[in-house]
Amino acid sequence: MAASGAETDLVSFGIVGCAAIAQKNVRAIQLSSNADISACASRAHSSCVEFITATRAKTKTKTGSLPRAIEGYQALLDDPLVEAVYIPLPTKLHLEWAVKAAEAKKHILLEKPTATNLEELLKIVQACCDKGLQFMDGVMFMHHDRLQCLSSLVGDPLFGPVKRVGVNFSFAGSQAFLNGGDIRTRPDGDPLGCVGDLGWYCIRIALVAFQYRWPTYVCARASVCTPDGIPLDVSGEVVFEEAKPDTLEPPHVLTFHCSFLHPNRQYVEIVGDTRVITFDDFVIARSEAEVSLQLESFPVAGPLIDRHCRVASRIDTYRFQGCRQEQRMIENFADCVKHIRSGKQADLFWPHVSIQTQSVLDAVMRSVRKDGAREQVEVPKGWSHPPTHNS
Amino acid sequence: MAASGAETDLVSFGIVGCAAIAQKNVRAIQLSSNADISACASRAHSSCVEFITATRAKTKTKTGSLPRAIEGYQALLDDPLVEAVYIPLPTKLHLEWAVKAAEAKKHILLEKPTATNLEELLKIVQACCDKGLQFMDGVMFMHHDRLQCLSSLVGDPLFGPVKRVGVNFSFAGSQAFLNGGDIRTRPDGDPLGCVGDLGWYCIRIALVAFQYRWPTYVCARASVCTPDGIPLDVSGEVVFEEAKPDTLEPPHVLTFHCSFLHPNRQYVEIVGDTRVITFDDFVIARSEAEVSLQLESFPVAGPLIDRHCRVASRIDTYRFQGCRQEQRMIENFADCVKHIRSGKQADLFWPHVSIQTQSVLDAVMRSVRKDGAREQVEVPKGWSHPPTHNS
Structure with missing residues (x-):
């Protein structure tokens, strides 16, 4: 039998649901130091x-030894030997099982999207807060050295x-994937x-770049959905600050394209006054x-070309070696x-940033349902301030 | 006195207007072989x-010797010693001086945008066709080895x-630039x-990628304009083929952002079925x-990750050395x-692709004036087929 984490120094994990994604995090737990x-x-x-x-x-x-196989979540x-749970269940099941986990006093690492809507997530977070438990979503890139940089x-x-x-x-999802062969294209899955x-990731990286300010509104459209109305290809804009034409200030925005219908692209650009970050x-x-x-x-701001040549810019390439983001x-x-x-x-930074992400995502979904209508981002009571890590 | 190009093997250029951009092309003429x-x-x-x-x-x-300085266009x-003209005048003056150049039987290399609207450009091209003259716009990247690749x-x-x-x-235009200190922000300039x-360049590279098909419609918005209504920051979508939800086919589109209000970005991505080109x-x-x-x-199309790792993609980097696109x-x-x-x-490929670009640009401007309304792209009579080079 595995030793109880609470009795050793190691935090003892239980995995709720044997999804494919769990393999990655099981390995990460094994590689972890704590x-x-x-x-x-x-x-x-x-x-x-x-x-x-x-x-x-x-x-x-x-x-x-091998971990114990348990029938039933x-x-x-x-x-009692399990101190924390990682929940990679289909999104539709998150509310039920995350709340039950909190009631059983397990800390929760919850796969994203954290819930099918903000209301559900707020219930999950409340359940964790009530018991003094840690909540965190499974966005691995938040933990990469690159993100701190x-x-x-910015x-x-x-x-x-x-x-x-x-x-x-x-x-590019396969035909089977796109036609309900994956939880991400099934109404009863995600x-x-x-x-x-x-x-979820597009919104999150923008929240990081905009230093966790709340955006004001969202416009998004789905070009293709499944017959059940599940979006497969979506473009949108999330406005953090509207344009100020009087001072020639452009809007501060996230523009994103997310799709199961194109080959893998993971490009991000973050544009400041005179600097641009890309990866x-x-x-x-x-x-x-x-x-x-x-x-x-x-x-400096100025013309694009100076006589025959492009204005010299300086390119710094930051490199990050040996960082396994899921282990971190x-x-x-x-x-x-x-x-x-x-x-x-508990560190409230983590539920805070999940709530922000879910709230923006909800606005995107509402806008998608209304074919691109402008939808306000809801700021739930008690979560209006930018999150900070508990010290 | 300079030798007449027509009497030698070299094509003899006159420069109509001493704009800053002309310096680059004067140098290119000097470097050219012909x-x-x-x-x-x-x-x-x-x-x-x-x-x-x-x-x-x-x-x-x-x-x-030095080229001759001539007062008045x-x-x-x-x-009679001038066989061809390069015209870098403000856009508002293109119609007048390009037509006069054609009447004087000069071949025309015209700076972009070629005209303030399609109607003007069609008149210019007609004037060239009437006299059997070559017309080409000044989009240098069309001539880079990279473009052929x-x-x-695709x-x-x-x-x-x-x-x-x-x-x-x-x-990023300077404050002087943005406040009418450049022809590109003046109603009487461009x-x-x-x-x-x-x-113009965003549309052109998309026409290249879509192999010179005519797009159907456009939606575009300006977030900031000058008090005179000149757009400074515009985002838009040019639709080459609408989505086919029945077969889960996404729309075939150009999405672009062009702006005088951000630092220099010149990123392009071209996305196919299983391949992606970027530079x-x-x-x-x-x-x-x-x-x-x-x-x-x-x-192949399939899941993004295979167990713990990203699906292996193959990256080929094509390098192009020693190509001066303006000289080409x-x-x-x-x-x-x-x-x-x-x-x-005359090679009609060149006026054809200018006409396509100008027509899409016109639709973008109409959409901008109507705050993002869907605007059809006009296909002028006689220019509906994809252009090919005369052999």
Whole structure:
């Protein structure tokens, strides 16, 4: 039997649902310095055993045994050896099982999209707050060294206010995928389709770039939906600050395209006054060995060309080596849990940024349903201030 | 006195208007293998002399003398030693002086935007056709080796139909520039503002990528205009083929952002079925020494990640060395002139692609005036077929 994390220094994880995405995070738990895997639960015992044995090499606990296979999610939640849960269930099931997990006093790492709408997420977060539990969503890129660098670059006064974030995130779903063969195209799985699966990341990276300000409104359109109305290809704009024509100030916006109908693109550009940040693998790093970020700096506002040549810009390439973002996510989450063990509060930065993302995503979905109508972003009571990490 | 180009093998150029942009093309003429500069004209003799002496080293003719300074555009057009003209005048003056140039039997290389609207351009092109003259606009990137490579890549059946072209083209105009200190922000200069100056290139690269098909409609919005209504920051969509929801086919579109209010960005992405082309200096090459183009190829449609890793894509970087696109433009134009000398027809590919670009640009301007309304692209009579080069 696996050791209880609470009794050792390691945070002991249970996996609620043996989805494919779970393999990545089970490996991350195994690689982490401060967490271990205790058990996996599935509705059917057999599929849980299958998941564990199929990934045998990667799912061993730190004591060398295999994690326990548990039939039924509630049985895992009732297990006293499990201190925290990772929930990769279909979005439609998040409210039910995340609230049950909180009631069972398990800290929660919840796969994105966190809920089918903001109301559900607020219930989940409230359940966590009521029990003093840590909540975090599964956006791995938040934990990459590159993101800390990005935050620091856009926070530099020389960057000036961020004026534009442009993001393209797509991948080509197979015909089976697109025709309901994946939870992301099924009404009973993730009814938010490409908005929930890909748009979530587009919105999140913009929130980072705009330093977690609340945007005001959203316009978005789906060009293609499934017969059930699940969006497969969506373009939109999220306005953080409207244009000020009197001072020739452009709007401060995110423009995004997310789609299951195009080959993989993961391009992001963040445009300031005289500086531009770009990288082309913002969600899934091209390599664990090294990723990069390009900062282009222009000397001053002025004409594009100076006599025959382009105005010289300076290009700095920042490189980040050996960072496994999913491992960092597990470690950051487990650190929060350990802080709570030692009597500190949960870090509200994480639920805050999930709530912001979900609220913008809700506005995108409302706009999509109204063919691009302008939809205000709801700021739920108590979450209006920019989030900060608890110290 | 400069030798007449028509009497030698070199095509003899006159420059109508001593704009800053002319310096680049005067140098290109000097560097070219088949053209020479004969004379420069300005409204005032003094500014013409100033232009020539200021760029003395670069404006010498191939016989070592300086080009002649001519007062008044008509005097240059009447000069029998001038065989072709390059016209970098403000857009508002294009119709008048291009038609006069054609009447004086000069071949015309016309700076973009070619006219303030399609009707004007059709008159200019008609005037050239009537006299059997070559017409070409000043889009340098059309003549870069990279563009030929791009055309061949998107023409490859393996690329599949182009589904999406995304373009960002901007530069940060100074306060003086934005407040009417440049012809591009003056109603009597170029009333098309950033659409004429930057959008022209966005539309053109999309026409190349979509293999010169006519798009059907356009939606575009200006977020900021000058008090005179000249657009400074515009986003839009040009639809080449509408979505086919029944077969889950996304729309085939250009999305673009062009602006005088952001630092320089020149990013283009061209998205096919399983391949994506990108480069980030599509208008003004980062370097004359070398530019590149990236082709990313994905094996098949399928899930984004395969277990823990990104689906392997293959990245091919095409490099192009030692290509001066403006020199190539002059040489290609002069070759057309020499073909006409030898009894062949003018190459109608060039006016055709200008007409397509201007027509789409007109639709963009109409949509901007109507705050994003859907505007059909007009296909003028006689220009409906995709252009081909005369052989």
